[in-house]
Structures are given as C-alpha cells and as structure tokens.
Amino acid sequence: MAIHENLKELLKKIPKGSTLIAVSKTQPLEKIQEAYDCGQRVFGENRAQEMAAKYEALPKDIDWHMIGHLQTNKVKYIAPFVSLIHSIDSLKLLEEVNRQGAKVNRVIPCLLQIHIAAEETKFGFSREEALDVFRTGTSMDLKNVMLTGLMGMATFTDDQDQIREEFRGLKKLFDEVRAIAPDPEVVRDLSMGMSNDYSIAIEEGSTMVRVGTAIFGAREQGKRAL
Ligand SMILES: *Cc1c(COP(=O)(O)O)cnc(C)c1O
Numbered sequence: 001m002a003i004h005e006n007l008k009e010l011l012k013k014i015p016k017g018s019t020l021i022a023v024s025k026t027q028p029l030e031k032i033q034e035a036y037d038c039g040q041r042v043f044g045e046n047r048a049q050e051m052a053a054k055y056e057a058l059p060k061d062i063d064w065h066m067i068g069h070l071q072t073n074k075v076k077y078i079a080p081f082v083s084l085i086h087s088i089d090s091l092k093l094l095e096e097v098n099r100q101g102a103k104v105n106r107v108i109p110c111l112l113q114i115h116i117a118a119e120e121t122k123f124g125f126s127r128e129e130a131l132d133v134f135r136t137g138t139s140m141d142l143k144n145v146m147l148t149g150l151m152g153m154a155t156f157t158d159d160q161d162q163i164r165e166e167f168r169g170l171k172k173l174f175d176e177v178r179a180i181a182p183d184p185e186v187v188r189d190l191s192m193g194m195s196n197d198y199s200i201a202i203e204e205g206s207t208m209v210r211v212g213t214a215i216f217g218a219r220e221q222g223k224r225a226l
Helices: 002-011 029-037 046-056 072-078 091-103 129-133 160-180 198-203
Strands: 019-023 042-044 063-066 083-089 108-114 145-154 189-191 208-211
Touching: 002 019, 002 029, 002 072, 002 198, 029 046, 042 046, 046 063, 046 072, 072 091, 083 091, 083 145, 091 108, 091 145, 108 129, 108 189, 129 145, 129 160, 145 160, 160 198, 189 208, 198 208
Parallel strands: 019 042, 019 208, 042 063, 063 083, 083 108, 108 145, 145 189
Antiparallel strands: none
C-alpha cells in the first residue's frame, strides 16, 4: 500500500491523545517528504548523523525524535534541534545531553528507556533505577534536560499476552514515576508500541507509538539513506 493509505489507516486506530511517530530510519528523503505532504510532522530516527542530515534537507517544522541507542559522542549532532530523545539508557548519556543542551541554550526533553523485554540485548534502565532517577530528582540538577516520561520495547514475540504484560508493567511504572516525580505534570509521555504491537500498546495506555514498517514498508537490511 502507498504511504498515504498506510498513514490514513493508522491514524484511524490511534486515539487523539496519542502521537504517531513515523519511524523513517534508513528511508530516503522522498519517502519522508511524501509522509510530510500527507500531514505527518513527527519522525523518528535511530542514527544521529542520519537524523542531522535529514533535518538539514527537509522542512524545518518537522519534529525529530531520536529513538535508537545514542552514543555520547554523537549527541552534539542532534542537540540543536532534536524534539525528544526516547532512548536515554544511562545517566552518563543524560548528563551529556544536558551538557550539549547547555551549549546550544536549550532544555532537551528526554525519556528514560526501560528494559521491559525478556531479551538480554535491549538497552535501558531497570524499574528500580528509573524510580531512583525520578525520586532523587536527578533531572532537577540538570538544567538543560527535562525528563518527560518513559520508553520501552516489548519482547519480539508472537505471544500477545506476553507483550501485553510487558506494556502493562511499563504503564504501572509510568504511574509510579509520575506519583513521585517532583513535577508530575511534566511527566506525560509513555512511548510504547511499534508496527506489530501498537494496538496492544494503545490499549495499555501508550501516548506515543513508533511505527516504521506499517507506514513505509519493509526496510532494506543494512541500507543507509544518506
Ligand atoms: C525501528 C524501530 C521502531 C519501528 O519499528 P517497526 O517495526 O518498523 O514499526 C520503533 N522503535 C524503535 C526503538 C526502533 O528502533
């Protein structure tokens, strides 16, 4: 199906209060422009330099979200413009985002990535670590970042019950974090759900779904757009 039909179908299933992030990693500029021309304004990328190049080339009213593992030495490429970093997986990275945010005089919104999947390889904080970060208000000392919520990826499995359980656990943690955060109104983003599990994620309280394949079709393995 064409991008505009995919977007239309998706938007029917995503409630008004939730944001659709079109995951455009590895996709060429023309495809992103096509989605933009359908009204889509929020795009997700997982490589800092690719995102910076796309930012330069495409309309400036796009909101660029970093959703992939971010190395500290790459933060500088996106700090001037990134709208939200979903993938804060260490305090070291949060501190570097703060440092780069200060350099460009911005407060950069960030989500803590929580390890909810059964797989060993996924990055992220544990529940306890996340509660600590919000409880101790670590973010309060860091004036150029703002923690606005949590992100998680479910296990890659066909077991819908397992996926639902993992999302439910993340929503529960989100509510706990909100309850202890020094500034609860700021904690408003729960980023969960991808092409294969966004419906479950929405049922379990997601406010941001990150969908790539279901909009743009399959990515070419190993391909880089720029
Ligand atoms: C690639 C990616 C997505 C989108 O995956 P699809 O299955 O193509 O929808 C979502 N979140 C993260 C963190 C990703 O890396």
